[in-house]
Amino acid sequence: MPHLEQFAPRRDTPDTSGTPGTADTADTAGTAVDRVVARMRALDAALPPRDGVAVFNRVYLAVTEEVDRHIDTGRFADARAAITLDVRFAERYLAAVDAATSDRRPPACWRPLFQFRRHPGVRPLQFALAGINAHIGHDLALAVVDACRSLGCEPADLEDEFDRVGDLLVALEERIREELMPGPDLLQIADPLTHLVGSWSLERARDATWSAARALWALRRLPDVAEEFTGRLDAAVGFAGRMLLTPLPD
Template sequence: MPRCEQVPTAVDTPVDTVVRRMRALDAALHPRDGVAVFNRVYLTVTETVDRYVDTGRFADRHAAITLDVRFAGRYLDAVAAAGDGRAPACWRPLFQFRRHPGVRPLQFALAGINAHIGHDLALAVVDTCRTLDCAPAELEDAFDTVGDLLVSLEERIREDLMPGPDLLQIADPLTHLLGSWSLERARDAAWTAARALWALRELPDIAGEFTERLDTAVGLAGRMLLTPLAQPPLRG
């Protein structure tokens, strides 16, 4: 009898669980809700990470999965805490302005990315280092790969959510907001913050103060990104 070949089957990973939670959140939220706008963006990133994991694109698969799950968990925990005021300061502007008619979808997306990259990413790196008993340098490959995905996605976000060139003029306030924030700079700052927090791990009081100040500063930037803007006039 010929030997039957076994067909490899996809193995469910913790990243798949995160994807399911984000899809459920997307289904539960109104499409124009500011959190829904960011969630759709982040879901796209997480689905891409999931494909990278399945196809062996990460040099250290376990490290990449752990980092991605710790990272996403901080966002999902913040959403769960939004109703009772326990969310980190960096997320509060998005939750406060999520239904404001004067805030454009691109602002919601960038404010969510600002909170998640500027605050959550550094803490997720430290969480992962503690889980895997390793230093941040050992996660740099996974960090860079996920960061490159985010930077490439930022270009797509701007293309999909930015008003057309006939509406977005040089004097439009959104033009100035877009020029004031950079995902690539935020990612670099997150890596520096992660290394600093790791170096301070034996000094919990100082590390706690550093984390609190980081949270506050990122929240301030998010509030500025969500400045309500007058809608551009309709062209007749």
């Protein structure tokens, strides 16, 4: 894994109920993002490099730092919305880490990564994509709802921020595949890893996530239905993650 280290509208009264973490949308630009970046850097320093959670954490740290740079340089039209979405998103991953660390059950979407994080038959690319699958497929949809509650807006008001963050993730995923996919092209064709990771697409996952976020927002006044929808989404994303972490021969 020699190269992965380099990945080193309307606003109503805010409602922060039901959201994880402590992000405050009144934070000055960058403060809340700095807080989650510090957490990820601490994890990077504490975890063994080959640990599956460490592999994903480095990838996600790179994304979060890139979002922070885009905010600082004014590339988001609504910096407050971008910060809120970014932090709510990160908090869900960090909450899953905290749950696993304290022997509580993380969401189903994250369990495969924590269960297989030290498996010798799982390759670094699989760990990276399984983490991205969990975070995009489940956490991002809930983070959009969290951010809408905090900002007093509709999902449509966050679509530009959602798309820009998604574009950064797609670009980084392409880079990850290039860095971590083994061997010459001819060998890649026969490598089981090629077939396994080729069955998952971040762009398709991102499109499905936007639909899920809009559905969850529409269901917010039907809590029982929203809870069932969220549970099924969590389970489905977890199943995909388990498939991505299938141990492979050397």
